[in-house]
Amino acid sequence: MQPANDEIAQLFENLGALLEMKGDSVFKIRAYRRAAETIRQLTFPLAQAVHDGRKLTGIPGIGKAISDKIHELVTTGKVQTYERTRAELPAGALDLLAIPGIGPKTAMLIGAELGISSVEGVEQAAADGRLAALPRMGQRAADSILRHIRATRSMGGRTPIGDALPAAEAVIAALRERGPETALLTPAGSLRRWEETIGDVDLVAVTPNPEELGRALTALPQVRETLVNGPRKTSVILSLDRPSKAQDDSAPGLQIDLRTGEPGAIGAMLQYFTGSQQHNIRLRDFANRMGLSLNEYGITGIESGQMETFADEAAFYARLGLPWIPPELRAGMWELEAAQQGRLPQLVEARHLRGDLHIHSDWSDGSDPIETMIEAAAALGYEYMALTDHSQGLGVANGLTPERLAAQKQVLGELQQRFGLRILAGSEVDIRADGRMDFPDEVLAGLDVVVASVHNAMSQDSPTMTRRIIRAMEHPSVTIIGHLSTRLLGQRPPTDFDLETVLQAALETGTALEINASPARLDLRDTHAYRAREMGIPLVINTDSHHHSELPGGRFGVAVARRAWCEPRHILNTLPLSEFLRFIQTPKPGRLRIFQAAGAAPSGGNV
């Protein structure tokens, strides 16, 4: 079993933490952390790259030493340096670092003085006074740690963006209504970068009355607890209505950090709090080499000591000789080089979408009649849509038999007369456990759009699942593979399959891949979409709507595509109706040329 990128990243993350406890060079530690962060965001499996003999040292933050350690891990299953370092330190010390407020120094102290190596042990020691008795600790510090342990337990980790964004938008709307006048009140941080899960929600505001805005935030009805209420920063914890975690008995919470700045200087603050941390570190390094120093208030000449302020982000980046970089690209990967060289993509936007190709009605498990769904698509100004109710095998979803499907086609034909947009006959067809389709070939051949999806036997091993998906792609009638990994954020892990092999098959068969925009799925995920885009595979942003209110919900899928550096030309459903029809009417795999003629030739990898 080859180590996945996340496991390799975790090893370097841990190695950095261990060296920090030992008091090793902070620069070496930072280098390991940076490498870990980079590896997490890679769009190809490192282990495979090692086997293929590809050079790893061109990847940002990976030099000879770390490249050698990756080779060692992939070929031997271990890294000697890591094993040795871990053996030198108290067992369990790494677990203590997960407690907010406990860093490497405190973890070492607790391990050495009290022999404690678990979160529960620290909680006990904080409660019975042993923690407070340690040097450089005290009752207040021990109480703070105890509070943090209990808070972390009740928060339940990172929040899916589908829960965090509506909560943040509700807070912003409420503050606009009840708070003082604000010239700006906007999300920053991971929410503004549209990451799939959010730690804390960062809000940045410009207002003549910061204290009043802070007070208004603490007074909102959904606020459970106020952590900080200072002149420039207010932090609260919201009670979160999280239907996706309904089975959890702990009440989930979401921390909101609100910061206020001066109108003429908000550019630097918004940039700073949008991050990512890796992006900011690289940007500051870049600025240093220009003789400039960055902070959240402005840009300072290192020689002159003079600080300049900026009214918006574009002016801030312009002072560094760079174009404005969209937040979704600020990952600390390749975006600075692309910005310098004028190669930033013109990212796809929701307004570019001309159709939705994955829509359910009450004929299967949707909750609205077909007409209601069509009206909702027409209201968005779409040129086309595909109705794709489930196939017969999905009994729990009231899947359609071939007979009901034929009847539905008839209905669609009649409805077509009443609407301006083109209504395509489709189905979301089950990919059976062996890769066969859940409808006979002649039924599938009569449809305009076939979305083939895995809905059962999700625990198959990787070779089986890989073969199963590829067999579906090889079917001449399959237009799109739906929600490739079947994951549900925070609830169900992705299935196990060989991504590179599957993507290669998509390309060879001319099968499109769906970016499922349902915030519970976000599937393809960003890094997989990035790789697919690089290879020239047609991508489709679909809502998988089961209710008319979900049709305008494509924004989460658009965000995934933007994080994958997609331009409109990479997204199949930005094509005008005539070209889209030409695509689906041209047999596979030749239809790929229609898509690529529209501008989406493979772009080649970065490594």
Place this chain on the structure above:
DNA sequence: GCCGTTTTCGGCCCGACTGTTTTCAGTCG
């Protein structure tokens, strides 16, 4: 340990906050 339109050596992002402290260490983002 990484990196280079000053450099293959000598730098390496920056500030806020907290709590324990008489000048700062540790942690966080």
